[in-house]
Amino acid sequence: MNDATLLEVNDLHAHIGSPRGVVKAVDGVSFDLRHGAALGIVGESGSGKSVMARAVMGLMPPRSDCTGEVLFHGRNLLTLTKKELRAIWGKQIAMVFQDPGRSLNPVVRVDRQLTEGMRQHLGISKSEALTRALGLLTEVGVPDPERRLRAYPHELSGGMRQRVMIAVALACEPELLIADEPTTALDVTIQRQVLDLLRRIQAERSMSLMLISHDLHVVAGRTDRVAVMYAGRLAETGASRTVFDDPRHRYTSALLAATPTIEHERHARLRVIPGSLPSPTDPPAGCRFAPRCTATSDSCLTSQPAMVTIDEDHRVACAHPVMTKQKEGELVGR
Ligand SMILES: Nc1ncnc2c1ncn2[C@@H]1O[C@H](COP(=O)(O)OP(=O)(O)OP(=O)(O)O)[C@@H](O)[C@H]1O
Ligand SMILES: [Mg+2]
Numbered sequence: 001m002n003d004a005t006l007l008e009v010n011d012l013h014a015h016i017g018s019p020r021g022v023v024k025a026v027d028g029v030s031f032d033l034r035h036g037a038a039l040g041i042v043g044e045s046g047s048g049k050s051v052m053a054r055a056v057m058g059l060m061p062p063r064s065d066c067t068g069e070v071l072f073h074g075r076n077l078l079t080l081t082k083k084e085l086r087a088i089w090g091k092q093i094a095m096v097f098q099d100p101g102r103s104l105n106p107v108v109r110v111d112r113q114l115t116e117g118m119r120q121h122l123g124i125s126k127s128e129a130l131t132r133a134l135g136l137l138t139e140v141g142v143p144d145p146e147r148r149l150r151a152y153p154h155e156l157s158g159g160m161r162q163r164v165m166i167a168v169a170l171a172c173e174p175e176l177l178i179a180d181e182p183t184t185a186l187d188v189t190i191q192r193q194v195l196d197l198l199r200r201i202q203a204e205r206s207m208s209l210m211l212i213s214h215d216l217h218v219v220a221g222r223t224d225r226v227a228v229m230y231a232g233r234l235a236e237t238g239a240s241r242t243v244f245d246d247p248r249h250r251y252t253s254a255l256l257a258a259t260p261t262i263e264h265e266r267h268a269r270l271r272v273i274p275g276s277l278p279s280p281t282d283p284p285a286g287c288r289f290a291p292r293c294t295a296t297s298d299s300c301l302t303s304q305p306a307m308v309t310i311d312e313d314h315r316v317a318c319a320h321p322v323m324t325k326q327k328e329g330e331l332v333g334r
Helices: 049-057 082-088 110-122 126-139 145-149 158-170 188-205 216-220 240-245 250-258 298-302
Strands: 005-018 021-034 038-042 064-072 093-096 176-180 208-213 225-230 233-239 307-311 314-317
Touching: 005 049, 005 208, 021 049, 021 064, 021 208, 021 233, 038 049, 038 216, 049 064, 049 093, 049 176, 049 208, 093 158, 110 126, 110 145, 110 158, 126 145, 126 158, 158 176, 158 188, 176 188, 188 208, 208 216, 216 225, 216 240, 216 250, 225 240, 225 250, 233 240, 233 250, 233 307
Parallel strands: 038 208, 038 225, 093 176, 176 208
Antiparallel strands: 005 021, 005 064, 225 233, 233 314, 307 314
């Protein structure tokens, strides 16, 4: 771990006990995130993005088991007690949850939701916290912030609620913000505004951002690096522009072609990735994408592919990575 690294995740496994067996939601994921940088995590529904984010936060459901390392400032969060984690939540690492119900309390006015954490973590007075709360609502683009401060969440539109959730997450000036699909349920124009806002605030505050989405188009333009997740593992990582323009894993190419996107909604010709995610309780022994891949060899069915380096920072977990910029016709041909 060097000085520039804020978060380093090493061989993270997050398994959850369920009536259908042990769900291997995250199964050997490693990546790092630098101070002040934005990392996108993308993958289709069920690939393990939210479980990974919750594991990083130490917020796993009961009957779950996390192994590996989540080093934040070099300290392994997986070994901390709930009390030690509580001192980190909000203040050093904050999260905007995918499920809005988890982020805002419906029976508490916006002012209290914004100021409570600040008073607790920053030790400031009520009036100072209120002044900061007004500033935050203005920063995230909430018009008439004095009035919004006295509102209950249900009195706000979806877009305003999403902005308030981001303001709550930013309230204690976290070093790392994890935003899990922060714009689902919003219309396309508002989605773009909220995502651009997140990127702007991340850059202005030199905050680290983990932006989770199923849409690689959305993430690529607003992050420095991206990690593509498939069935609990990473398929490809690299500079966002490189992964977007020159994907080397066939899953990444397929995802680009198949994702409905807010960026190109008018002319998107969507394709479905043939096949479906493997069973999370009984994943295949070899490459998890092999049953859906167009370049499978015998070894793909028996051994898990190692991460190989294409370029300095561009890595792909595939035994037969796409070797040219030409994309695979069968998956993304137009
Ligand atoms: N509390 C839980 N108990 C049992 N299984 C779970 C639980 N939470 C998630 N899972 C399973 O873990 C796997 C990964 O789920 P996860 O929610 O992380 O996916 P995701 O990539 O965030 O998908 P989405 O894009 O739909 O949000 C899925 O198979 C899901 O069914
Ligand atoms: Mg999710």
